[in-house]
Amino acid sequence: MTDRVALDAELAAGLAGLGLPGDAGLRSRLLDYLDLLVRWNATYNLTAVRVPQAMVARHLLDSLAVAPHVRAGTLADLGTGPGLPGIPLAILFHERHVLLVEANGKKARFLRECARRLPLPNVTVVEARAEGAQPAPRVPCVVARALAALPDLARLAGPWLAPGGELLAMKGPGHEEEQRGLPPGWIVAATHPIAVPGLDAGRFLVVLKQAGAA
Secondary structure: OOOHHHHHHHHHHHHHHHOOOOOHHHHHHHHHHHHHHHHHHHHHOOOOOOOHHHHHHHHHHHHHOOHHHOOOOOEEEEOOOOOOOHHHHHHHOOOOOEEEEOOOHHHHHHHHHHHHHOOOOOEEEEOOOOOOOOOOOOEEEEEEEOOOOHHHHHHHHHHHEEEEEEEEEEEOOOHHHHHOOOOOOEEEEEEEEEOOOOOOOOEEEEEEEEOOOO
């Protein structure tokens, strides 16, 4: 892997920019995950981002930027791919149970290896399509990154969410157009612009809830 000292410095600066804890232990575990991702990616093509320096901002910091908005309790990451944003959030929130939902077999194997090697006892890998799994019990918070348009996300997340739960959708510019097609009963509870250190692209967190939910 590229010079870990340089990656650690970039990660420390990025965490500080996000206002998140940046102790050496946390950074070491995040970089251990990045190391696994780089090595597996060489064989299994888990992500199009291949340069470790770019992964710090585009994967680690981008995932952790939503942390201040994640509700307490179990978190479900639908269509997590190689564990984004679920694994960085599971490392940060080590006391919370995190469900990583992923249908692709090679990605699910990678997720299980991460849970074993890092280790992450608070992680459960659900190898299934989000719409095909039977979540029990339902969770207070669902997060999704680059999975689908907002109307489709709402339909996928509905069966996973407990009453009053929130769907955190990580989106880029253009999310306003998607909001017009939300299924009946869904509302946009909040939209948060997110500044990710090292990324110039506009990022937004769109919080969806079912109307009338507490």
